[in-house]
Amino acid sequence: MMLVSLVVLSSLLIPLTGNKYALYLSTKIWILVLYAIAFNVLFGYSGLLSFGHALFFSGSAYTLAILVTRLNFPLALGFVCGIVISALFSIAVGVLSLRHREIHFAMVTLAFSMLFWGIVMKWRDVTGGEDGITGVPRGLPLFWFYYFSLAVVVLSSYFIYRFVKSDLGLILEGIRENETRVQFSGHSILKYRLYAMLVSGTFTGVSGALWALLDRTVTPTISHWTFSAVPVIVTLIGGPQNFLGPAVSTLIYVIVQDIITKYTLYWQFIFGVAILAVVLFFRGGVMGIVENYIDSLMKGGR
Amino acid sequence: MKEEEPILELRDVNSYYGKSHILFNVSFEVKRGEVVVLLGRNGVGKTTTLRTIMGLVSKRTGEIILDGSINLIALPPYKISRYGLGFVPDSGGIFPNLTVGENLKISERQSIKREDRIFDMNEVFQIFPQLRELLKRTAGKLSGGERRMLGIARGLLLNPEILLIDEPSEGLAPKIVHDIAETINTIQEYGISLLVADQNLPFVEKVADKIYVMDRGEIKLSGRINELSRQDLERFLAFS
Numbered sequence: 001m002m003l004v005s006l007v008v009l010s011s012l013l014i015p016l017t018g019n020k021y022a023l024y025l026s027t028k029i030w031i032l033v034l035y036a037i038a039f040n041v042l043f044g045y046s047g048l049l050s051f052g053h054a055l056f057f058s059g060s061a062y063t064l065a066i067l068v069t070r071l072n073f074p075l076a077l078g079f080v081c082g083i084v085i086s087a088l089f090s091i092a093v094g095v096l097s098l099r100h101r102e103i104h105f106a107m108v109t110l111a112f113s114m115l116f117w118g119i120v121m122k123w124r125d126v127t128g129g130e131d132g133i134t135g136v137p138r139g140l141p142l143f144w145f146y147y148f149s150l151a152v153v154v155l156s157s158y159f160i161y162r163f164v165k166s167d168l169g170l171i172l173e174g175i176r177e178n179e180t181r182v183q184f185s186g187h188s189i190l191k192y193r194l195y196a197m198l199v200s201g202t203f204t205g206v207s208g209a210l211w212a213l214l215d216r217t218v219t220p221t222i223s224h225w226t227f228s229a230v231p232v233i234v235t236l237i238g239g240p241q242n243f244l245g246p247a248v249s250t251l252i253y254v255i256v257q258d259i260i261t262k263y264t265l266y267w268q269f270i271f272g273v274a275i276l277a278v279v280l281f282f283r284g285g286v287m288g289i290v291e292n293y294i295d296s297l298m299k300g301g302r
Numbered sequence: 303m304k305e306e307e308p309i310l311e312l313r314d315v316n317s318y319y320g321k322s323h324i325l326f327n328v329s330f331e332v333k334r335g336e337v338v339v340l341l342g343r344n345g346v347g348k349t350t351t352l353r354t355i356m357g358l359v360s361k362r363t364g365e366i367i368l369d370g371s372i373n374l375i376a377l378p379p380y381k382i383s384r385y386g387l388g389f390v391p392d393s394g395g396i397f398p399n400l401t402v403g404e405n406l407k408i409s410e411r412q413s414i415k416r417e418d419r420i421f422d423m424n425e426v427f428q429i430f431p432q433l434r435e436l437l438k439r440t441a442g443k444l445s446g447g448e449r450r451m452l453g454i455a456r457g458l459l460l461n462p463e464i465l466l467i468d469e470p471s472e473g474l475a476p477k478i479v480h481d482i483a484e485t486i487n488t489i490q491e492y493g494i495s496l497l498v499a500d501q502n503l504p505f506v507e508k509v510a511d512k513i514y515v516m517d518r519g520e521i522k523l524s525g526r527i528n529e530l531s532r533q534d535l536e537r538f539l540a541f542s
Contacts, residue, residue, distance in 0.1 A: 186380050
């Protein structure tokens with residue numbers, strides 16, 4: 001907890017450096033942190049691997065962009081509508097997919113997100129097709145937008161934290177461990193999974209809306225399945241069983257990606273190797289390694 | 303007389319795993335306040351009978367009547383549980399990566415609405431004082447006996463009318479088996495009916511009011527504990 005407040009407090013200083021690129025990159029990191037934490041409500045806490053979170057992310061981003069640039073909605077209203085659309089999407093997809101699990105659930109969510117990607121690519125009049133939508137206003141200078149994003153991400157993460165640590169979150173963990181046992185404890189697993197889906201999808205929508213404002217552009221990249229893979233990758237690297245695991249590795253992911261792309265176009269290759277290494281040798285991810293290290297320090301101290 | 307009414311009655315229940323037919327016209331009843339034991343070797347259908355009652359076997363036919371009125375045969379497990387059936391599977395049915403406290407909480411939550419509930423955390427700690435000391439322990443690290451007790455405690459927190467326990471004595475030291483038998487007698491004193499599947503005869507003799515002997519998916523013999531001869535029972539438990 002100390003460490004978290006330290007990181008948040010020190011990141012308050014980033015805009016004061018005056019480095020625009022660092023500011024842009026840090027905002028992007030915060031947004032992706034929320035994306036990963038929201039995704040992990042389903043993956044780490046409920047044991048459901050969604051391969052279609054780009055749907056909720058881009059659903060919100062596109063809604064905001066379309067409403068604001070094409071229909072002249074006020075920015076704040078567009079922002080809220082984007083999030084509401086993600087919530088609706090997550091309920092709809094949840095109702096249709098939550099009877100399935102494991103690979104089947106992953107495939108159904110992937111199918112829905114690819115369906116949306118198809119619409120985005122083909123419905124040029126509204127979505128701009130491959131070119132996407134440009135000219136989304138940000139509403140705030142980047143300096144203040146950074147603080148706005150930071151506040152939204154921290155508050156949202158706090159809410160998600162309270163959710164997964166509540167009685168409801170406990171039942172979700174029970175479902176992850178053993179569905180049958182939760183059922184004969186008198187709980188309908190479908191209902192609880194739908195709650196998880198709603199929380200996960202809605203906050204993914206929050207991050208998507210922030211993304212549209214930061215980039216001032218939305219392109220089909222964020223609705224493609226490769227963008228659904230981003231939280232999967234960072235969560236695996238960071239450690240799904242730790243609330244902050246996905247957040248920590250998002251930081252690593254964005255910075256390393258930024259550095260590697262300066263030298264080679266094949267940055268995905270490097271990440272592929274990293275994921276293999278983590279999955280094969282460090283099942284707990286980065287946070288698992290840190291926890292083990294702290295444990296051994298404590299034992300050594302005694 | 304109220305005690306004579308069956309709390310649970312199975313009529314011609316059949317169940318199947320895929321294409322294989324496991325239970326053949328199983329019929330029996332558990333009267334209110336009784337401890338009924340399903341006795342039989344491994345693989346004769348005791349566990350399947352309990353799982354069928356809980357709705358955990360997807361293909362099942364016949365009638366499973368609760369309290370003379372509600373037919374459970376087509377209901378999903380969570381509804382069956384809410385009607386007042388607690389289930390403790392042979393592994394204890396715990397969540398190994400959660401703590402003992404969290405394990406208890408998952409069961410406790412849904413019973414909040416019931417006004418006539420007997421068991422809350424405190425009452426359960428009266429029966430299992432050792433669980434209070436283990437609250438923060440990861441359930442997967444408990445001993446076999448502790449797991450079994452946690453499983454039964456979870457079942458009680460649901461405030462069931464009838465508690466189904468699968469193989470409570472399996473793999474436990476004689477001293478622990480004795481403790482579990484005492485526990486079952488204590489639970490009976492609260493007025494809760496029990497349906498227990500087991501094959502440890504000394505244990506069964508300590509707890510049972512009535513015994514149904516199963517073999518190859520059928521009920522072969524039944525009677526009150528004092529009506530059945532030990533030889534008959536042993537004949538069904540011996541390996542053929």
